[in-house]
Amino acid sequence: MSGESGKVFLIGAGPGDPELLTLKAVRALAAADVVLIDDLVDRRVLEHAPHARVVPVGKRGGCKSTPQAFIEKLMIRLARRGSIVARVKGGDPFVFGRGGEEAIALAEAGIECSVIPGITAGVGVPASLGIPVTHREVARGVTFVTAHARDGGAPDWAALARTGTTLVIYMGLQRINEITAALAAAGSGAVPAAVIERGTTTEERSVVGTVATIAAQAAAAGLGSPALIVVGGVVALAKRSRAVLPQRHSA
Amino acid sequence: MSGESGKVFLIGAGPGDPELLTLKAVRALAAADVVLIDDLVDRRVLEHAPHARVVPVGKRGGCKSTPQAFIEKLMIRLARRGSIVARVKGGDPFVFGRGGEEAIALAEAGIECSVIPGITAGVGVPASLGIPVTHREVARGVTFVTAHARDGGAPDWAALARTGTTLVIYMGLQRINEITAALAAAGSGAVPAAVIERGTTTEERSVVGTVATIAAQAAAAGLGSPALIVVGGVVALAKRSRAVLPQRHSA
Numbered sequence: 001m002s003g004e005s006g007k008v009f010l011i012g013a014g015p016g017d018p019e020l021l022t023l024k025a026v027r028a029l030a031a032a033d034v035v036l037i038d039d040l041v042d043r044r045v046l047e048h049a050p051h052a053r054v055v056p057v058g059k060r061g062g063c064k065s066t067p068q069a070f071i072e073k074l075m076i077r078l079a080r081r082g083s084i085v086a087r088v089k090g091g092d093p094f095v096f097g098r099g100g101e102e103a104i105a106l107a108e109a110g111i112e113c114s115v116i117p118g119i120t121a122g123v124g125v126p127a128s129l130g131i132p133v134t135h136r137e138v139a140r141g142v143t144f145v146t147a148h149a150r151d152g153g154a155p156d157w158a159a160l161a162r163t164g165t166t167l168v169i170y171m172g173l174q175r176i177n178e179i180t181a182a183l184a185a186a187g188s189g190a191v192p193a194a195v196i197e198r199g200t201t202t203e204e205r206s207v208v209g210t211v212a213t214i215a216a217q218a219a220a221a222g223l224g225s226p227a228l229i230v231v232g233g234v235v236a237l238a239k240r241s242r243a244v245l246p247q248r249h250s251a
Numbered sequence: 252m253s254g255e256s257g258k259v260f261l262i263g264a265g266p267g268d269p270e271l272l273t274l275k276a277v278r279a280l281a282a283a284d285v286v287l288i289d290d291l292v293d294r295r296v297l298e299h300a301p302h303a304r305v306v307p308v309g310k311r312g313g314c315k316s317t318p319q320a321f322i323e324k325l326m327i328r329l330a331r332r333g334s335i336v337a338r339v340k341g342g343d344p345f346v347f348g349r350g351g352e353e354a355i356a357l358a359e360a361g362i363e364c365s366v367i368p369g370i371t372a373g374v375g376v377p378a379s380l381g382i383p384v385t386h387r388e389v390a391r392g393v394t395f396v397t398a399h400a401r402d403g404g405a406p407d408w409a410a411l412a413r414t415g416t417t418l419v420i421y422m423g424l425q426r427i428n429e430i431t432a433a434l435a436a437a438g439s440g441a442v443p444a445a446v447i448e449r450g451t452t453t454e455e456r457s458v459v460g461t462v463a464t465i466a467a468q469a470a471a472a473g474l475g476s477p478a479l480i481v482v483g484g485v486v487a488l489a490k491r492s493r494a495v496l497p498q499r500h501s502a
Binding site for chain 2: 014015017018019020021022023024026027092093094095096098099100101103104107108115117118119120123124126127128130131132133134135136140141142143144145146155156159160162163164165234237240241
């Protein structure tokens with residue numbers, strides 16, 4: 001712990017595989033006095049912070065074990081005491097990670113804050129299945145959404161389907177029936193789709209089908225959260241691009 | 252060079268800052284006999300491959316200095332001779348990086364290929380300005396597109412605007428007038444917008460305004476490629492989230 005004023009690093013730990021941490025994140029962890037770590041982050045990232053105190057602050061699915069306001073207050077208190085705080089989140093802090101809220105709270109409290117981006121699940125997880133999310137013959141780009149907004153409303157699935165982009169839906173497994181029904185109603189029933197549980201980790205499991213079939217396939221396979229739903233013609237390229245793909249962890 | 256059959260790592264080097272390389276990428280580079288590196292990737296990443304032969308294979312903007320087919324043939328030839336090939340691309344290999352084409356070509360040639368994802372510019376670059384691209388009070392998600400598709404057509408900007416997602420437009424600076432005109436015609440003229448040149452590097456430059464003003468601002472500032480255009484209410488949060496943000500390179 002330094003004698004001067006502290007600071008906070010908002011760190012993205014990537015989609016699951018602890019080797020997908022960046023060098024910048026490793027350096028921040030090595031400098032940290034305290035690590036606040038989310039539930040879904042692989043504990044092996046803590047090997048890079050051997051001298052830090054570790055505080056688990058996970059929020060798993062709907063069950064908010066540590067309220068957001070408490071996490072923000074804790075970071076501010078620790079930094080004011082002079083600590084270097086590493087706040088470690090899965091994926092990227094600014095992609096569905098509530099990092100924006102934390103950065104704003106820290107800025108308003110006058111606490112120095114550095115954001116260290118991470119590989120978001122929507123990029124890293126499809127890649128682990130060999131799905132090139134923006135493959136230019138079949139996609140105009142890629143859109144990342146969650147299944148429901150803060151106001152309780154659902155995304156405009158018809159507008160999303162019309163964009164011609166690959167859709168990557170975060171935290172959508174619990175609503176997969178309504179999502180796929182809405183996309184099918186928008187004319188996308190035959191579009192290839194995949195559900196991937198714990199992508200990039202050694203526990204990765206997935207099913208591949210179409211918008212019309214994927215909900216039943218995910219249920220039959222017993223897939224659970226955290227999971228990503230990917231919808232688009234690019235899903236059908238997975239087999240072609242990884243005919244001989246080796247174990248990811250030999251990388 | 253190993254006596255047995257070679258393989259290819261398709262590696263994403265991240266948005267610019269060489270410290271945003273992953274540990275997995277570093278390990279693959281250390282194992283490589285040959286590195287094929289794109290123009291826009293910072294040469295400091297080669298420090299992780301001190302014993303490898305380096306072949307620059309850049310394609311800058313519209314000027315294709317090394318045709319895609321040549322790169323694919325070279326990777327296949329090298330791997331067949333037994334080389335471990337590290338193919339290093341900016342950002343992520345599967346997000347507008349043509350990595351899908353390369354993975355398919357390798358698979359069809361029977362060459363082992365591992366994809367190592369990287370931080371795509373659309374995630375890492377807005378973060379460096381303090382823009383939380385999916386901040387849930389103002390965005391439904393985020394969409395990454397390019398300004399033009401392979402077939403020469405433009406994206407459906409009106410449909411994209413209707414999704415309520417933040418738009419991140421890659422390689423769009425040369426067409427910024429037509430892009431912003433189309434978005435303004437879709438009713439988004441007053442939406443906050445930013446253009447960021449060489450984000451996350453020490454040469455980063457940017458302008459912040461609205462869809463209606465940003466093209467003139469980028470021209471007045473003399474911004475050039477590579478640059479990213481970000482459109483959405485989240486752009487206005489940049490100041491709030493980084494009132495005291497330090498130099499990124501102190502991270």
